[in-house]
Amino acid sequence: MKGAAMRERLLILFIIMLATAFFGEMKVNPVGGSFRFSLGIAAFFFGLLWFSSVPVLLTGFFTGTFIFGFRVGMDVFFAYRPYMESVAAHLPSAFYYFSFTVLFYLLRARRYREFPLWLGLIGASIDFISNVVEIQVRQYFTDFPPITWQSFLMLLFFGVLRSFFAVGLYNSFSIRQLRAVGEVRQQELERLRMINTELYEEAFYLRKSMTHLEEITRESYQLYRRLLTSEHAESPTALAIAENVHEVKKDSQRMLAGISKLINQEGLAPQLPIKELCELVARANQKYAEMLGKDIQIEWSCHINLSTSQIYALLSVLNNLVANAVEAIPMSGRIELNVKLIHRHLVFSVLDSGPGIPLEEQEWVFQPGYTTKYDEKGNASTGIGLTHARGIVQSLQGSLRILPDQKQMTHLEVQIPTDQLLGKEGV
DSSP: HEEEEEHHHHHHHHHHHHHHHHHTTEOOOOTTTOOOSSHHHHHHHHHHOOOTTTHHHHHHHHHHHHHHHHHHHHHHHTTTOOHHHHHHHHHHHHHHHHHHHHHHHHHHHHGGGTTTHHHHHHHHHHHHHHHHHHHHHHHHHSOOOOOOHOOOOOHHHHHHHHOOOOHHHHHHHHHHHHHHHHHHHHHHHHHHHHHHHHHHHHHHHHHHHHHHHHHHHHHHHHHHHHHTTOOOOOOOHHHHHHHHHHHHHHHHHHHHHHHHHHHHOOTTTTTTHHHHHHHHHHHHHHHHHHHHOOOEEEEEHHHHOOOEHHEEEEEEEEHHHHHHHHHOOOSEEEEEEEEETTTTEEEEEEEEEESOOOGGHHHHHTTTTTTOOOTOOOOOOOOOOHHHHHHHHHHTTTTTEEEEEEETTTEEEEEHHHHHHHHHOOO
16 A cells, blocks of 8 residues: 555656646746746646645755756757756756745745645745846846846746636636535535435334234234133134234334434434425436436426425435336426425425326226336236325325326325424424
């Protein structure tokens, strides 16, 4: 691991040196001679800000040395000037990078990355002072002219320009990176919510089954008492049944507790706006339709400024209804999800352009096992999706029903009292 980290740092250092040398050739010489203003320092400044893993002082030393050797090599290779003259012309540039890096290190410039204005001003000051150092070195080695007020202002202007250019570029890349991380985070949250929705369904019916198990335990025990009173030979069997059902109920309670912990995951908001919830359902089922190779347009409309804590209950219901619509549409069609607030009820309407539900079969749709969907091998679906949905809606004191076709589209409507949507999420 240490060797890999070292190779990565060396690669970054090489990239910074190469980029600085390359952009350093994009230059102007406003005061004549070999003194230049280039984009090289902007690239170098950006590299120090972005690649925080590389040591500042070593980066500056190697970059300054590399720039000096690169420019002397260019002069010698293209015969621009004699070797010693080239050394005298470009050695001060190395001192510029040495000075820039030392000041960058002493002022702890990386600590101001979250404060662009301060960082830009610090960078401009470091650039200006480093230019002054370079000019002093040039005056020592050559007959470089003294600094005038015009040159002074020019150094200041270019320092501000290059510094804020590098800071702006750094912030632009940082914002893009944050957006990318935010999108990944949002996708992860959506995935967790959909997983929790499935867990919610299982927990909902597990709790319902536990109620039945409690009733069976009680009835079995009462049967045992009656048989025991009449001295029936099967009384021990009735007691064993009661005890076994009681153990199953205890196991179910443990499973329910585990599922509850999974659903209440940290990082998931306790409430979600209805509008975001509808968008999540539409986006998830759009992907589902694409996975099935269907060309389905899913539209949703919600102008309700209301948040709900019943996230998984609503997601479960709406996801079931919209997914059923996706599966019912042969190859192409349209689905609408509309939300309205009518009096003290929130009304969800799901419409699809599928083949519809025959009138004589509508009363059977919500019965467990009823289905019109078969896979490629002719196996029937479980037929419990709408049963699940209706059970959850009824637990919220709402209703789920089929309405007469609207715009030649199958129409299912969910009505839930608003006070139920603001209650505590349960499983």
